[in-house]
Amino acid sequence: MTLIAAQVSAYTMSAGRIGSIIAGIVAVAGIVIGVLALRRRTRRGSTAALTGGLIATALGIAVAATADGGLGTGNGLGGAFVAIALGLAATTLGGVGLRRAH
Structure with missing residues (x-):
């Protein structure tokens, strides 16, 4: 038995798309903060980048695990x-x- 997911419009904002967008934004913010923290060797920025990265990864995994269908659906x-x-x-x-800040 094959499961066929219904195609949605390119402009339809599904819950999975919104979750992926939020996770991507948090991840990019974590990368920017992480680069700045590496330049300045701040513990606070490194912690923020680490936390943002973990949140983005967890949200991305949750969206991938609950997605019905494959790529392009x-x-x-x-x-x-x-x-x-x-x-x-x-x-x-x-x-x-964090390692460099110590």
Whole structure:
């Protein structure tokens, strides 16, 4: 038995797409904060980047786990994969920043 997900319009904002967008924004913010924290060697910025990265990764995993269908079905699966990758990058930057801040 095959499960076929209904296609949605390119402009329809599903819950998965919104979750992926939010996770992506948090991940990009974590990356920016992480880079700035590495430059300035601040513990506060590194902690913020680490936290943002973990939140973005967790949200991306949640969206990917609950997506019905594959890529291109409008459930935010592609955005979830991008958010996971960016979240891991932000987490890494935050971890390196914390290590250097000590």
